[in-house]
Amino acid sequence: MRGNIAAVARALAFVALALALCGVMFQAVGFSAIEMFQSIADGAFLNPGAWQGSLRWAMPLFVTACGVVVSFRSGYFNVGAQGQFYLGAIGATFIVDFLNGYPALLVVPLAFLTGMACGGLWAAWPGYLRVTSGTDEVITTLMGNFIAALVLTYVTGGILKDPSGTGQVMASRPVAEAYRISSETGLSPTIVVIAIIVGLLTWVLVNRTAFGILCGLAGRNPTMIVWQGAKMSRLGLAGFELAGALAGLSGVIEVLGPNGRLVSGFLPAHGFTAILIALVAGLSVAGTAVVSLFFGGLASASLYLPVLAGLPAAAIDIINAAIALFITARAAPGLSRLFPRRRAVGGA
């Protein structure tokens, strides 16, 4: 328990450090840091109704982050959540577009399955290359993100293009009303239930199944896992698949939920944020739920900033990036001298 409190305190300390760096940057380029943070807090949580916006963003982020937790726990840096998210959205759009007119009870589950399968497939090839030949998964998944973005432009400008749309905006036909799982607000019982189910299942998987425990061990000590007789490659591939499927699921939620159509370049950048959430939460599922709310708030504020406060939305990207810079830090210079760490004999 004491370890948990210390972990939370550390995470908070580094987030605070990141925010301080952001404040300095805002001031340096000529914005008032106080005004900036005030507006972000307003847009995220303080304004009436802001909570709804934050929740709307928190839920797809949480779903993606759950996948990242599993993948990172097994020791693989699958940073391709963004591409897998795109592919999930594309897969779902294909289904609702081609099966338009069939009963929703058939189409919607099929769209969900296809989206998850597409996301899983987009995680499968980096995972396969990783476990068969040791190809660095950081590079392959990053490149996969760029390729997925091009696939998105391609399908929205070609196969899925809405013929009635203007030439400037490349978008698919709007999803039929019957297939939508929420309105523009992105808050509906369906999405909440999906997020809760995903959260519960991931928690059980990670903490209460042999697979989850082995994954956690694999991330800490791959050698030991091999001695235990578990297949490192199988664990890793399963982690990749799960991460991809959940990122894809989040893409389906965005398309059938708040977005209502596939627009090129306008899908939110959930992938990177989800990785951050998982890291800030220290790869714990319960922590991920809480941290998702915070980053959901930031995502919501990035829409609020330019429209209502007249401040650039890039401020949110900077806050996210600064947190990424510091969050994995394991030492604080000076502090170790003030609080010497007592180590138990034979272990940390």
Place this chain on the structure above:
Amino acid sequence: MEDFVVAILRYGTPLVYVTLAGVLAQRAGVWNLGLEGLMIIGSCASVVGFVQTGSLLFGFGLAIVACVLASALLWFVVEKLRANAIIAGLGLTGLGLGGTDLAVQAVYGSQATVNAPYGLPRLGPAFGAFGVLSVLVAAMPFAVFLTWVVLRRTRFGLQLAACGEHPFAARSVGADPSTMRLIALCAGGVFCALGGMELALGSLTIFAYGMTAGRGFMAFSAVIFGAGHPLASVAAAFFFSIVGALGIRAQLIFGDRVPNDLLLALPYIATIVGVWASARLRGGGPTGGFGELRDY
């Protein structure tokens, strides 16, 4: 043919400079995924510095200062705070992308691009078809040679490699790995500034948000492909540039028959193939070993 070589050099020069930065970091033992961010900081600082003061030299200086500072920040976080280099590098990349966006909006309001009045000095008509290339393209072979000499033929280079491969050995001959990494990252920052500057002012004379479009990551892949050897990594960078230049050429020729987006994806696919091939030939790296994160 000459046109095609010009196209390769145009595409490849920024990539080669950033690859050199990656080689320096890699040999010192830092996986620098912040290259993408450093590169865009270099592009942005050079253009904004140039446009604001009207002096190309000031833009040049500003780009170098900004990139070196950002590199030093990465060093501090990775070396002194013992953060995971991959995540911290991605964070620096995000900071570069967001920071340049914010800086441009702060200075010029909400506009997507910043136009510079003119670009870097060109080689001039004396060089025939190559006259359209900038001086930084001409300086590139020297930069590669210099890096090769320093890394492979000097005591410093040997000690730097030791810092990456066996820090204990480096320490035993009096080379402090931490300091050596700072030097390598800051020198890499200078190269990133040059690469970013060539990208923005070499042939385009504009800065646009996200204009690096993954080139920093490509440079990083070139380092992996080239196993951290300066010449091999530069060769890998040229391989990616040839594919990129082919893609641009193919757009002009087959643009109406083959989807454009597919051709744009060519360099990314080449990068994946390259990293895969190098893993097959030499064996891949160890798994991430992310576990320490939870061992508080």
